[in-house]
Amino acid sequence: MTPMTDPAEVLRQKGITLPPPLSPAGQYSPVRQVGNLVFLSGMGPTNAPEGVPVTGKVGRDVSLAQAQHAAYLTCLNALSSLEAHCGSLSAVAGFVKVNGYVNCAPGFIDLPPIIDGFSSLINELWPQSIPHARAAIGVAELPFDICVEVECVAELR
Incomplete structure (x- = not known):
C-alpha cells in the first residue's frame, strides 16, 4: 500500500500557493457536501495575483499549451474552494x-490533453488514490x- 501523501505539503514543496476561493457568479454554492462526497461547481481559470479570468476560444485565440495551463489554474481554484x-x-x-469543458473553435478536437492540465495536478497530490x-x-x-471550466466531485476520508 502506498503511504498517504499530504497534498498541502506537496503544494508547499512545489512552491504553489492557492489563490483565494472564487465567489459564485450566480445563485448557487461553489461547494456542496453530501455524505462523504464534495461537489464543486463549475469554475474557471484566473491569473494570480490579479484574479483576472483566462479567456478566449481554444484553437483560435488560445493555444493548446495555454489551455492546458488554464486547466491547471482552474485546478488551483478548485483546490482553494475545497480547502x-x-x-x-x-x-x-x-x-x-x-x-472538463473547453471553449473551442469549430473543428478543434484535441480536448483530453487540455483537461490533463487539471488531472495531472490532482494525480500528483493524491497518488495513492484510484484515478478519477x-x-x-x-x-x-x-x-x-x-x-x-471544470466541475468535479471529491471524496472525503
Whole structure:
C-alpha cells in the first residue's frame, strides 16, 4: 500500500500557493457536501495575483499549451474552494469525477490533453488514490468567455 501523501505539503514543496476561493457568479454554492462526497461547481481559470479570468476560444485565440495551463489554474481554484470547505486538503481522500469543458473553435478536437492540465495536478497530490473518472467536452461558449471550466466531485476520508 502506498503511504498517504499530504497534498498541502506537496503544494508547499512545489512552491504553489492557492489563490483565494472564487465567489459564485450566480445563485448557487461553489461547494456542496453530501455524505462523504464534495461537489464543486463549475469554475474557471484566473491569473494570480490579479484574479483576472483566462479567456478566449481554444484553437483560435488560445493555444493548446495555454489551455492546458488554464486547466491547471482552474485546478488551483478548485483546490482553494475545497480547502476552504474542508479546512484542510488532508481531509480529502481523492477525486471521484472531473468534467472538463473547453471553449473551442469549430473543428478543434484535441480536448483530453487540455483537461490533463487539471488531472495531472490532482494525480500528483493524491497518488495513492484510484484515478478519477473524467469527461473532456468541447463547447461553443462558456460563461464570461473563459477558455476552460471544470466541475468535479471529491471524496472525503
